[in-house]
Each structure stands twice: as structure tokens, then as C-alpha cells.
Amino acid sequence: MKISSVIICGQLVTSRTETLEEYFRNKLDLLTVIGITSPFAPYNVSRCSVYRSGKLIREFRLLGFQIGSMRWYKQPMLFISFSMYIISIFYAVLRLRQKFDLFIGISCFSAFMGVLLKRLKFIKKVIYYSIDYYPKPQKFSFGTLIVIAFRIVDKFCVKNTDLIWHISPRIAEARYKYAKIPPNSYKYLVAPLTYDAKILRFKQIDDVERYTIGFVGTLSENQGLQLLIKAMPQVIRRVPEVKVRIIGKGPYEAELKRMVRNLKLDDYFIFHGFIKSDGEVLDILSRCAVGVAPWTCREDDNVLYADPGKPKLYAFCGLPIIITKGTLIAEEISNKRVGISINYTEDELVEAIVGLFKDKNKLREYKKNAHEFAKQYTTDVIFDSILKSVKDLI
Structure with missing residues (x-):
């Protein structure tokens, strides 16, 4: 498959998104980066950046919702943050009015959005860049609900994406241990964390x-x-x-x-x-x-x-x-x-x-x-x- 147009979608200021952005920008005819901000970051830096043959030709801000901390009374506000992510990602793709060969979703939430966009015919293929796997907390808390949601979305992405990149070989082991999904049931490569030279x-x-x-x-x-x-x-x-x-x-x-x-x-x-x-x-x-x-x-x-x-x-x-x-x-x-x-x-x-x-x-x-x-x-x-x-x- 020839790949000339790609969307990278992931959280900013974590090294993964920006590193892939820097790597792909000069290797593709068209690269779009949809970067979202952690809800715990002090301010919103979400953006959509478009490169053609390595040159930035378009960039616009995206919505975000910052909750600042994980104090118990703020935790339910995470749902607002994720709702804003969904709106921002759809808004960016609709505003671009462009179809893409490949979507690289960094984390299960971004990959989930890639699968939805594929079903809407905006994307041909989706790669799920799996960067962590969450064991269930030892004590029940709001975090337990987050982990349950993560497991559901992760399982969906494993079944519906075209290829998985594991940031560590241990992710395949953890997924089998906690979700009973055998590694031989899906296609994956190990893609360790990197930084630009x-x-x-x-x-x-x-x-x-x-x-x-x-x-x-x-x-x-x-x-x-x-x-x-x-x-x-x-x-x-x-x-x-x-x-x-x-x-x-x-x-x-x-x-x-x-x-x-x-x-x-x-x-x-x-x-x-x-x-x-x-x-x-x-x-x-x-x-x-x-x-x-x-x-x-x-x-x-x-x-x-x-x-x-x-x-x-x-x-x-x-x-x-x-x-x-x-x-x-x-x-x-x-x-x-x-x-x-x-x-x-x-x-x-x-x-x-x-x-x-x-x-x-x-x-x-x-x-x-x-x-x-x-x-x-x-x-x-x-x-x-x-x-x-x-x-x-x-």
C-alpha cells in the first residue's frame, strides 16, 4: 500500500506526538497532526497542523478543557475533557475536507476515533499506537472506572484497527494477562519510544x-x-x-x-x-x-x-x-x-x-x-x- 497522506492524533507534550510529527513531516506529501492537551496541563495547547511536503501550510487551535488536578471532586470532569476531544477531532477532520491513507492513533482513545473516521470513509487504514496498559487499581476508586473504560476501548481498538504498534513487548503480555486477548489474534510490531536526534x-x-x-x-x-x-x-x-x-x-x-x-x-x-x-x-x-x-x-x-x-x-x-x-x-x-x-x-x-x-x-x-x-x-x-x-x- 502506498502511503502519501497521514493523520497523527495524540496528546501533546508527551514526546510521542511531536516526535512522530517531526519524523513524518518531510517524508509525506500530506501530514496532518491533531494534537490534544492533557486535562491536567496548566493550559490548553491543542492544535491541528497541516504539512505539505514538509512545509507547514495551515494551523488552527482546537478546543480543550483543563481540570488541573485529580482531586476527587474534579475527577468526573474528565468526561467533559474527553467530550471536548471528540468534538475537536471531528471538527478538525471535517474542516480539512480531506481523505487520508493512514491514521496513527497514539493511545486507545485516539485510535478509537480513527476507527470511527474510517467507518465514515475519511480514513483507509488505522494504526493503534498502544503506549501503556493499565492494571486495575488495588482499591476501588474513580480510577477503577477509568481502567474499566480503558480496557473496553483497548479491546475495541485491537479488534478494529489494521495494525498495532506496542511501545513495549510487555503490553502484549499485559493484554493477555488482564483481558485474555492472545497476542497471536492480532497483528502488531514493537515500536519503542524514541526522540529526534x-x-x-x-x-x-x-x-x-x-x-x-x-x-x-x-x-x-x-x-x-x-x-x-x-x-x-x-x-x-x-x-x-x-x-x-x-x-x-x-x-x-x-x-x-x-x-x-x-x-x-x-x-x-x-x-x-x-x-x-x-x-x-x-x-x-x-x-x-x-x-x-x-x-x-x-x-x-x-x-x-x-x-x-x-x-x-x-x-x-x-x-x-x-x-x-x-x-x-x-x-x-x-x-x-x-x-x-x-x-x-x-x-x-x-x-x-x-x-x-x-x-x-x-x-x-x-x-x-x-x-x-x-x-x-x-x-x-x-x-x-x-x-x-x-x-x-x-
Whole structure:
């Protein structure tokens, strides 16, 4: 099948949508990107962008509804956010008055919309880019209803899309474990998370903030920053120069700041908040000495079945990575000496941080390894190979 016109639909500011946008824009006659905004983002950046032969020829804003946080009284408002997404996606396609060869839906909700558009004859083929899989929460909550809805939509997409891209091999395992859908019942390829080679950063060890720890991501409980805060007094006793730079916002932010105040650690933590400029984020991270990804990795954590972007982003910035065990990428990081994989304990986190800060040669080696590791996951390297297979499968 010849592919000359494509729609990419997904959430913005997550790396997946923008990365594919950058990759495809110069490879197609016509590319349309429908980008929606997370309901938890501070403001709406939803847009529809149209490229012809790599040149942006049209762009317009789309509706969004921001709820700001996951507090219990705001959770039902998610239905309003998703309703706005549906309206925005249909509005964009109708306004374009164009039919497309291929729709790439990033996450099950976007793929679901692609299937509907295919049935309305706007789309010929649909790829479902499955970027995570949610186990059911251990305690019943509003999140349980979200997971049930996710499972229903995921199952629909598996049955009705033409091809599935799994961001991690573990997604097929999780879908079989929780939904009893065998991997041999649908067509799929593994399409790991990537970044554009343009964002590669590498600073020599003498050009960075020698004892600074970097973190970027949503400030939620499962991200595990509370472990770092609790461990900091021990780290400070052994490395008094240590600092932590935190980029991002989220529902757990107030609690994290409270912990920092209570432990009198204000001089050691810098909360940058949400930074809109990708370049500024990359510059801050690349000046750090190490990056941390201390996920709690509980049984109901979707990160267990995903290919989270944080570790690879650190590698693209030339940072050795300290990561908790549980994810597939943690094993790869440890095996390739890109960083240190630890259990979710204060003692192991302290030893990992101090061990890297106290051993300059080891830190230098891991920085070099991180840079080489990142080169394996540039978008061109991964997706040039994937696209050859796509044309045969659809």
C-alpha cells in the first residue's frame, strides 16, 4: 500500500506526538497532526497542523478543557475533557475536507476515533499506537472506572484497527494477562519510544553541575520523588554540595513541597514547575550530573507495561540514570552500564547517588554510555525499520 497522506492524533507534550510529527513531516506529501492537551496541563495547547511536503501550510487551535488536578471532586470532569476531544477531532477532520491513507492513533482513545473516521470513509487504514496498559487499581476508586473504560476501548481498538504498534513487548503480555486477548489474534510490531536526534545533548563532566540531580515528569505519587526527599538527609551528610532540580507539575506537588519544608531541605531542592520550552528543559537537564526515575512500581502501576520516556530523555541529555527496578528499560540500563537499577528503598538510592558522585571516573564512563545508548533510540533508527514492515502488514 502506498502511503502519501497521514493523520497523527495524540496528546501533546508527551514526546510521542511531536516526535512522530517531526519524523513524518518531510517524508509525506500530506501530514496532518491533531494534537490534544492533557486535562491536567496548566493550559490548553491543542492544535491541528497541516504539512505539505514538509512545509507547514495551515494551523488552527482546537478546543480543550483543563481540570488541573485529580482531586476527587474534579475527577468526573474528565468526561467533559474527553467530550471536548471528540468534538475537536471531528471538527478538525471535517474542516480539512480531506481523505487520508493512514491514521496513527497514539493511545486507545485516539485510535478509537480513527476507527470511527474510517467507518465514515475519511480514513483507509488505522494504526493503534498502544503506549501503556493499565492494571486495575488495588482499591476501588474513580480510577477503577477509568481502567474499566480503558480496557473496553483497548479491546475495541485491537479488534478494529489494521495494525498495532506496542511501545513495549510487555503490553502484549499485559493484554493477555488482564483481558485474555492472545497476542497471536492480532497483528502488531514493537515500536519503542524514541526522540529526534536533534535533541541529543552531551556535556563533559567538567561542564556540568557536578553534584546536581535532575528530574522531569508529572509530579504524581507513583513517580517516587518522595523517596528521594526522604533519602536526601543521608546524601547531604556524605555529599554536602548536592542539589536537586525538579521540572514539572502535578497532583502530588503540594505534598512534595511540604515534605521538603518539613525536612528543612529548601536550600537543596529547586522546583522549576512546568516549562513550556523543550529547549529550556533539555538545557537544564544536560547541566545536571545524573537523572532519577524512582518509580514506586506497585502492581497497579501502568509504568510496568510501558516504555517510559524519562530514562531515554535523560540519556539523550547525557545523564547516567538511577532507576527503580520493575520496568523493562531498567534492566537494559543496568545491563548496558547506562545507570544503576535499584530497589525502591532509601538505602539503595543513597548508595547509588553517592557512588556516582564520589567516583568521577565511573560518572564519566556512565555519561559516555548514556550518550551511546541514546543514539540507538533516535526516531530515524527505529522508525525507518518499522515503516518497511508496515507497508507489508497493511
